[in-house]
Structures are given as C-alpha cells and as structure tokens.
Amino acid sequence: MDTKAFKRALQHSENYHRRGFGHKEEIATQLHSEYQSGLIQKIRDNNYTLNRGDVTIRLAEAFGFCWGVERAVAMAYETRKHFPSEKIWITNEIIHNPSVNQRLQEMQVGFISMEAGQKDFSVVDSGDVVILPAFGASVQEMQLLSDKGCKIVDTTCPWVSKVWNTVEKHKKVDCTSIIHGKYKHEETVATSSFAGKYLIVLNLQEAEYVADYILNGGSKEEFITKFSKACSEGFNPDTDLEKVGIANQTTMLKGETEHIGKLFERTMMKKYDPTELNQHFQSFNTICDATQERQDAMLELVEEKLDFMVVIGGFNSSNTAHLQEISEERKIPSYHVDSVERILSENRIEHRQLNGNIEISDKWLPDGNIIVGITSGASTPDKVVEDVINKIFELKQAAAII
Numbered sequence: 585m586d587t588k589a590f591k592r593a594l595q596h597s598e599n600y601h602r603r604g605f606g607h608k609e610e611i612a613t614q615l616h617s618e619y620q621s622g623l624i625q626k627i628r629d630n631n632y633t634l635n636r637g638d639v640t641i642r643l644a645e646a647f648g649f650c651w652g653v654e655r656a657v658a659m660a661y662e663t664r665k666h667f668p669s670e671k672i673w674i675t676n677e678i679i680h681n682p683s684v685n686q687r688l689q690e691m692q693v694g695f696i697s698m699e700a701g702q703k704d705f706s707v708v709d710s711g712d713v714v715i716l717p718a719f720g721a722s723v724q725e726m727q728l729l730s731d732k733g734c735k736i737v738d739t740t741c742p743w744v745s746k747v748w749n750t751v752e753k754h755k756k757v758d759c760t761s762i763i764h765g766k767y768k769h770e771e772t773v774a775t776s777s778f779a780g781k782y783l784i785v786l787n788l789q790e791a792e793y794v795a796d797y798i799l800n801g802g803s804k805e806e807f808i809t810k811f812s813k814a815c816s817e818g819f820n821p822d823t824d825l826e827k828v829g830i831a832n833q834t835t836m837l838k839g840e841t842e843h844i845g846k847l848f849e850r851t852m853m854k855k856y857d858p859t860e861l862n863q864h865f866q867s868f869n870t871i872c873d874a875t876q877e878r879q880d881a882m883l884e885l886v887e888e889k890l891d892f893m894v895v896i897g898g899f900n901s902s903n904t905a906h907l908q909e910i911s912e913e914r915k916i917p918s919y920h921v922d923s924v925e926r927i928l929s930e931n932r933i934e935h936r937q938l939n940g941n942i943e944i945s946d947k948w949l950p951d952g953n954i955i956v957g958i959t960s961g962a963s964t965p966d967k968v969v970e971d972v973i974n975k976i977f978e979l980k981q982a983a984a985i986i
C-alpha cells in the first residue's frame with residue numbers, strides 16, 4: 585500500500601476533519617473549569633513554590649498538559665458539540681489519563697473495544713463519527729474507517745505526524761527504520777504502520793544487542809524470536825540492517841534516544857567506510873519539545889534537596905513513567921500516582937513502580953518539615969495535581985494537630 589498517497593487522498597476527502605469545527609470559544613470555559621486549577625496557577629506565579637504549615641511544595645517548571653494534548657482534547661469536545669446527536673466513537677483512549685477518558689465516556693463517546701486481541705469495529709456504522717486520538721491510528725484503521733464511510737476527526741498531534749514523515753523518508757531510500765519505542769504503544773503501532781521495514785527497540789540494551797549483531801553477527805533465530813512482535817513481516821537481520829534510520833516514539837527518555845542514535849552512527853561507521861555513512865545511516869530527532877521540556881525541568885528539580893517526589897499521571901502514560909525514572913535514578917523516594925484516590929492515608933500510598941507493578945508503600949509521609957517535589961505528565965490535568973497537593977496539606981495538617 586502507498587501509505588503516503590492514501591494519507592494525502594484521505595486528507596482531501598470531505599469526511600476527514602483535522603482542524604476543529606469553529607467552537608473553540610464555546611468549549612474553552614468548559615475545558616478550563618474541568619481541567620485547570622487556581623491553586624496550580626498560584627504556585628506557578630509564586631516561582632513554582634508554595635509553603636503551607638510543615639510543607640513546602642516545589643513544582644517542576646514544566647509539567648502537565650502539553651500543547652498536543654490540549655489540542656486533541658479540545659477537538660474531541662468540539663466534535664461532541666458539532667455532532668450533538670450522531671454516534672461518536674474513538675479508536676483508543678484519547679490520551680493516557682483516566683479522568684479525561686472518563687469525561688469522554690460521560691459525553692457518550694464510545695471506545696472501540698478489544699475482542700480476542702483485535703479491535704471490534706463492527707459496532708461502527710457508515711456515517712458515524714470516529715475520533716482518532718492524539719497518538720494517531722494505524723494506516724489500516726484509517727483505511728477501514730474511510731471505506732466504511734465514517735466521518736473521521738483526526739486529533740493526531742502534529743509532532744506524532746512528524747515521526748510518520750520521518751519513517752516515510754526512510755522507506756523512500758530503502759532504509760530500515762529503527763524505532764525507539766514500545767511496540768504495543770498506540771503511537772508506535774501507528775508509526776510502524778507507515779514504515780517500510782522496521783525494528784522497534786525498547787531501550788539502550790536492546791539497541792546494543794542489534795548493534796552487536798550488525799558488527800559481529802549472531803544467531804538469526806534468537807534475533808527473530810527476540811523481536812518477533814517488534815519488527816516488520818519477514819524481517820531478516822542479515823540483510824535488513826545494512827541501511828538504518830532512527831526514529832522514536834515522541835515521549836521516550838530523551839537521553840536514551842540520543843545514546844541510541846549515536847550508537848547506530850558509530851556502528852555504521854565501524855562496519856562501513858566512514859565517508860559512506862550517509863548511505864547507511866539517517867537520524868532525525870523526533871522526541872517532541874514538550875517531552876524534552878518536562879524532562880529538563882525534572883532534571884533541574886531533582887538537583888534540589890527533596891524529601892520525596894510525587895509524579896502524577898496515568899499508569900499507562902509513557903512520558904509520566906520516564907519522569908518517574910529520572911527521579912528514581914537520583915535515588916529520591918518517589919511515588920507515581922494517577923489520582924488523589926491512590927493516597928490511602930498518611931501511612932499508605934498506592935503507586936506504580938517502574939516495572940509496571942502497582943504496590944502499596946507504608947510510612948510514605950515523613951514527620952516534621954518536608955519539601956515535596958511535584959511533577960505531572962503531558963496528559964495530566966492540573967486539577968488532578970491540585971487534588972494531590974491539597975491531600976498532602978490536609979494529611980500533614982491533621983498529623984500536626986494530633
């Protein structure tokens with residue numbers, strides 16, 4: 585399939601919308617009241633600091649809703665306003681935040697369910713409205729919805745579409761896309777659908793395994809088994825790694841993506857004549873600005889003396905997990921929570937660990953004066969952050985009275 589031609593044709597179809605419907609002002613007040621927070625604005629205005637009783641809050645200087653998320657959520661709200669009585673579906677969570685997805689459900693936006701590992705599009709009829717989330721959708725899903733005659737509202741973040749353009753460029757020069765990302769993640773599923781040959785590496789360790797194979801060879805069977813879910817059909821590591829291009833999921837750890845790019849650059853320089861590098865290696869940094877800013881702000885915050893960190897965001901939010909990773913690397917006690925409900929009491933907090941397990945920790949809130957670092961992922965509304973901060977104040981105040 586010529587994915588580029590398909591995309592171009594879709595964009596010219598009258599059933600395709602990617603610019604909203606002119607209801608921005610009407611929904612702005614609603615979005616503000618549902619997701620924004622006066623307290624968080626106050627902390628921002630006060631040099632990202634707030635003292636109350638025994639507690640000092642230090643907020644990262646970049647956190648919370650990014651531009652792409654604000655845009656996607658606003659488009660979904662506009663869609664509901666514009667099509668008040670049509671059936672509206674969304675192909676996945678719009679972003680990785682439970683409270684925002686819950687709101688869409690309350691607005692009668694149906695989520696396409698999974699049946700035996702496959703999305704069940706049989707519920708979607710011709711003429712229904714289908715929202716593509718901020719992560720985008722695979723080209724096959726777009727085709728299916730277009731063939732059904734649906735109205736498609738595409739909220740894909742332009743930063744994500746930039747990655748698709750990058751893999752299209754790789755394909756054009758017959759280069760294998762090495763995608764730094766999570767093979768199950770919606771964005772990477774979509775990105776790989778636009779690629780020609782591709783291989784998805786999760787981290788530096790996997791990238792090193794591939795680089796070693798390029799230089800020294802190894803067991804082809806082992807390679808194929810290891811990446812069976814993370815490569816294009818019929819991938820052959822002996823012939824498909826002669827020309828590689830790097831792309832990444834927009835929300836990976838930026839330092840790791842840079843390392844992976846450099847690793848493959850060095851590898852190709854070793855394997856081939858360095859003067860021919862351009863024929864064997866291409867690299868475009870596709871980590872988005874919002875991810876970089878939030879990680880940079882976190883890197884600054886963890887330099888401070890903090891008693892602990894609370895990182896707030898959906899448990900399936902990749903960018904939030906990477907913020908948590910920065911904190912853990914610095915050995916700062918840190919708790920990733922997705923809502924205030926995870927704070928069970930002054931002695932118990934339920935939180936996600938980096939390996940994905942949800943666990944309960946005791947005695948998380950120290951006695952006496954404390955400095956608490958706070959940040960939140962690109963899909964986390966400020967309201968959720970406000971609730972967490974207020975809970976910490978409330979528990980410490982109660983402890984002081986006792």
Ligand SMILES: C/C(=C\COP(=O)(O)OP(=O)(O)O)CO
Nearest residue numbers: 679680718835901902903962963
């Ligand atoms: C939509 C989007 C980012 C917003 O944050 P999310 O938390 O929704 O997504 P991710 O960090 O990729 O798991 C994709 O770049």
Ligand code: SF4
Nearest residue numbers: 650652741743834872
């Ligand atoms: S994190 Fe970046 S790519 Fe993702 S929605 Fe936000 S701005 Fe877009």
